[in-house]
Amino acid sequence: MTAPAFPILPDPEDARLTRRIRGIDHSGNEAEISVVEERPLTIFLNSQEIVTAMTIGDHPDYLALGFLRNQGMLRRDDEITAVDYDEDIDTVVVRTRRQTLYEEKVKKKTRTSGCAVGTVFGDMMEGLEGLTLPPAELRTSWLYALARQINTTPSLYLTAGAIHGTVLCQADKPLIYMEDVGRHNAVDKIAGFMFRHTIPPGDKILYTTGRLTSEMVIKTALMGIPVLASRSGFTAWGVEIAREVGLTLIGRLRGQRFVCLAGEERLVRDADPAAVGEEPAKARRKGARDD
Template identity: 75%
Template sequence: MQLSVKTDTDAYLIAPQPGLARLTRSVVGRDHTGADTTISVVEERPLTIFLNSQEIVTAMTIGDYPEYLALGFLRNQGMLRDGEDITSVDYDEDLEVVVVRTARKTNYEEKMRKKTRTSGCAVGTVFGDMMEGLENVTLPQTPVCTSWLYSLSAQINRTPSLYLEAGAIHGTVLCQGSRPLVYMEDVGRHN
């Protein structure tokens, strides 16, 4: 299944969309001299994620790439398997809902009874056995060159982003060597 992605820069497969009107709103305030000033602030909203016909969670998010957020959350929670046959991902902006449908019938009632509230900038939720087996995970040995880090920092810092427009947001970038591939921003690091 292919989701269409509009990027702000050709360097990324996916990049922030700071020009998307629903991600920020203008707020009028007063600066240190007492003069009116207008600034952009990030707009946080709920997003409810369904897997087939089952409601899984409502997360607070800015709503940029909600389909990817839903897929990532479900995969992270072990509710989508390796090679899963995903038949559709539907986002309804008015209802603030993403429905992920799979060819496999799913039922996570038992897993959802085992909620863990996590700490952080926003209280998150993980379900069931997500933490089991992590103690045996090993990451491959991958060399990292200092020059890549300098190059990546320069590229990322010049990328149009909500951080540059409004601040107060978390960002993460997936890279391969010195090439940034995916740049996502959201209100919580867990997103």
């Protein structure tokens, strides 16, 4: 299947993703604001129920495929025979040619630090042993260009807040932009898109608005992407795992500043930070949270 060209998703104008709600502001005056929708999505793999995730509800097919792929329940060579979504019961069923059974894996569940409660099954480190990420190049000029483009792109966050964004990039170009109430969901949507459209990961960069946690590092490494960057900060275990697997980890990327805590050998410093300048106030407000 051929991937569509540069979809920047989701659509901030999609009425299904937000709701106008009235309340009272700090001055006691009536206020009406846009609030992000949140709904359950139950994911099946063939006949087995795997998980119910809380999500904004867009792209359930990519979310289901990416979640299953990142959990090791879908293999790289699995043939997907169907992805069926029933909006009435908020359920998506991924069907494969191969028979699957993951009862024991599903019994071992870990609740992660992701907002909207991220969940991983089995050993969190499963699949990382012997993993080798490609020796890709990362130019600092790309980082600065990506930050400028992503932070000024119309998004659901700018409309309603309470949302995380994840962007798949190549060099200095954003390719796929996904948002969700949990950063893990946004990453899984990217993973599902890549799996469905056979997008190679070796020359890609993953950008996220959320913290660089162990879960985010593990997902990125399992996707085969060699660089993970964020506006936000790090967790110690996330940094430790990134160093173990050879992932380049860039955090606190704002304006002319960033910090690299792993994989610095990929960095090519081809831009003068002084020439980049500080972020505009609007972009600073967008990245003010460290979540």
